[in-house]
Amino acid sequence: MKNCNEISTSHEHSPEKLTQNSQFLHAIIEEVYRCTPLNNFKKNFALVAKSAASHIAVTQELANNTQHSFRKTLSYVNTMIYHTERFSDDQKEAIGKWIHQEFIAFCLLGSWPSRSFSKPQNIAGDHHTIKQIYGGGIQDDRNTGHVVNLCFFNEPACKAVANRKQYMKNYILEKIEHLQQEKYHVTSIASGPAEEIFDVFDSMEKDAYSTLKVTGIDMDKRACASVDDRIQEKKLNAYFSTQAHNVLSLGKYTYLNNTQDLVYSMGLVDYFSDKLVIKILNNIYQMLKPHGEVIIGNFHTNCDSRLFLDYLLDWKLIYRTEQDMCRLFSLSKFGNSPVNIDFEEQGVNMLARCVKQPPTD
Ligand SMILES: C[S@@+](CC[C@H](N)C(=O)[O-])C[C@H]1O[C@@H](n2cnc3c(N)ncnc32)[C@H](O)[C@@H]1O
Numbered sequence: 001m002k003n004c005n006e007i008s009t010s011h012e013h014s015p016e017k018l019t020q021n022s023q024f025l026h027a028i029i030e031e032v033y034r035c036t037p038l039n040n041f042k043k044n045f046a047l048v049a050k051s052a053a054s055h056i057a058v059t060q061e062l063a064n065n066t067q068h069s070f071r072k073t074l075s076y077v078n079t080m081i082y083h084t085e086r087f088s089d090d091q092k093e094a095i096g097k098w099i100h101q102e103f104i105a106f107c108l109l110g111s112w113p114s115r116s117f118s119k120p121q122n123i124a125g126d127h128h129t130i131k132q133i134y135g136g137g138i139q140d141d142r143n144t145g146h147v148v149n150l151c152f153f154n155e156p157a158c159k160a161v162a163n164r165k166q167y168m169k170n171y172i173l174e175k176i177e178h179l180q181q182e183k184y185h186v187t188s189i190a191s192g193p194a195e196e197i198f199d200v201f202d203s204m205e206k207d208a209y210s211t212l213k214v215t216g217i218d219m220d221k222r223a224c225a226s227v228d229d230r231i232q233e234k235k236l237n238a239y240f241s242t243q244a245h246n247v248l249s250l251g252k253y254t255y256l257n258n259t260q261d262l263v264y265s266m267g268l269v270d271y272f273s274d275k276l277v278i279k280i281l282n283n284i285y286q287m288l289k290p291h292g293e294v295i296i297g298n299f300h301t302n303c304d305s306r307l308f309l310d311y312l313l314d315w316k317l318i319y320r321t322e323q324d325m326c327r328l329f330s331l332s333k334f335g336n337s338p339v340n341i342d343f344e345e346q347g348v349n350m351l352a353r354c355v356k357q358p359p360t361d
Contacts (some may be wrong), residue, residue, distance in 0.1 A: 025094055036076045038102075041069035045106065045147070052143035063147050070151040074099075078307040096311035103312055110148025116313045124315040125267060127192040127223035133161050134195045155305040156346045163344035164266050164297055167351060168196040171295070173203055175262065176211055183213055185260045187287060189247050189280075190268035191216030194227045194240075201236055209239045216242040217250070248276065250283040260287045266297035266349070270317040274328060281332035290358035294334070295351055298325060303348045325352040 032038055044066040051058045077099055081092045107113040112132045116124065136153060152158060168188075176184055188194055194216045201209065218224055224242040231240050247268065250256065263284045269277045277296075284294050299306075301319040309315040322341045329339045334354050342351040 021094065024091060025098060028095055029098065032073070032077060036073040037069035038073045041066060041073055044069060048144055048147045058143050058147055063150055066147055067151045067154050071154060074155070074307055075304055078304055082301075082306055096307070099307060100311045106148060107152075107312055109144050110152060111145055112149045113152050113313060116315060121220070121222070123220075124313070125192075125271075127218070127220060127226065130161060130267065131193040131195065133158050134165065134193065152308070155308055156348050157299070157303060157305040157309055160299070160303075160344055160346040160348035161267065163346060164349045164351065165196045165199070167342070167344050167349075168264060168266065168295070169199045169203070172196070172200050172212075172262070176200075176204070176208070179211055181261075183211055184262070185213045185215075185289075187215045187217060187256075187260050187263045189217050189250075189263060189265040189284070191218045191227065191242065192220075192223055192267065194242075197240060198230060198234065201234065201239070209236070212239055214240045216240070217245050217247065218242065219244060219246040247280055247283065251279075251286060256287045258287075258289050261289060261292050262295070263287050263292070264295040264297075266351075269296055270298050270319070272318070274324075274331075277328050278332045281329060281334060285333040285356055288356040290356060292356050293353060294356070295353045296325070297349050297351050299348055300343070300350045305348075320350070322350065322352075325350060329354050 044062060047062055048058050048066060051062070077095065080086065081095055087095070104117075107117055112129070115132070116129050119126070121128075133153060172184075172186060186197075188197060191197070197214050197216065200212070200214075204212070216224070216227055218227075221244045224244045227242050231237055231242075245253070247265070265280070265284075269280060272280065281294070281296070288294065298320045299317050301321050303319060306317075306319065309317060325341060326339045329352065330336060334356065337354050337357050340353045342353065343349065344351070
């Protein structure tokens with residue numbers, strides 16, 4: 001521990017600077033209280049807590065009011081930090097830290113944000129955290145926890161996760177409907193709970209299952225085991241299996257080469273640097289048949305709930321633009337093949353699609 005004489009006397013910690021910093025933060029806090037319903041959020045949540053203490057069910061109206069005031073407050077600060085030029089990086093950090101301190105106790109009352117924050121498997125966005133989003137929060141039957149989860153699941157980032165699952169399900173079903181070959185081979189990389197694949201099978205007639213061969217690849221053995229249990233339960237063994245591999249090592253499994261019609265990955269490359277994304281794209285290129293297709297999801301820089309991921313839950317992602325995705329594809333083995341960008345309804349999750357062109361003579 002430092003004694004008083006050792007405490008830094010750099011400009012950063014000079015009394016003038018500290019006063020300036022604290023005046024800056026006071027002005028921001030005053031602005032946020034004035035321009036957002038933060039106060040209403042606190043009043044509403046106090047009523048939620050009171051209902052819970054009295055064993056009275058929280059009304060839907062109160063739950064919705066709490067969620068709306070939470071959303072509006074976060075959206076205001078999100079725009080302030082990420083979409084204006086008002087602040088230096090240090091100032092943004094100070095605002096983010098204040099938001100964290102303001103909401104952390106609230107976060108820890110919900111099963112979803114508290115797990116997301118504590119990261120029991122040492123990674124943000126492990127398969128169970130993602131599965132909870134798909135479950136919609138009903139797993140937390142405490143009054144307060146339920147409302148906290150509701151607030152988070154209505155954040156654009158969580159809605160985007162649920163939407164991208166729907167996007168992939170529809171995409172695969174559409175491909176199968178127009179299938180001109182015997183079997184459609186699909187690999188999901190970083191498959192997590194692979195919920196969209198179960199949804200695909202649930203939407204198909206049983207006698208059509210044999211048209212689909214799916215592989216889920218995830219480096220987390222627990223994620224694979226949990227999906228394997230469900231495969232057994234649903235008797236899908238002949239059509240769906242998992243492999244526990246690290247996506248960065250896929251290049252060495254040459255038996256996968258030229259075997260897949262579709263390889264997709266949602267919620268993975270946003271964790272990786274450009275250099276590693278290019279490596280992942282090259283590994284995928286190798287797995288695809290000629291004319292096979294890749295779809296890669298990445299959160300867009302426009303995301304309106306980046307604040308809660310960065311500062312409330314310490315869930316760091318690399319946000320990218322359409323131009324970033326096109327650049328990464330062009331630097332990979334996909335070269336100049338056209339890249340199409342779709343978005344799910346929230347406009348948060350970009351889905352970049354590209355076809356492997358057969359080699360020219
Ligand atoms: C955010 S989840 C996404 C899960 C799924 N794609 C979805 O959208 O529901 C990220 C998943 O990536 C897996 N993962 C992280 N790094 C990986 C790597 N290097 N190789 C394979 N899987 C990885 C994690 O175990 C986790 O299941």
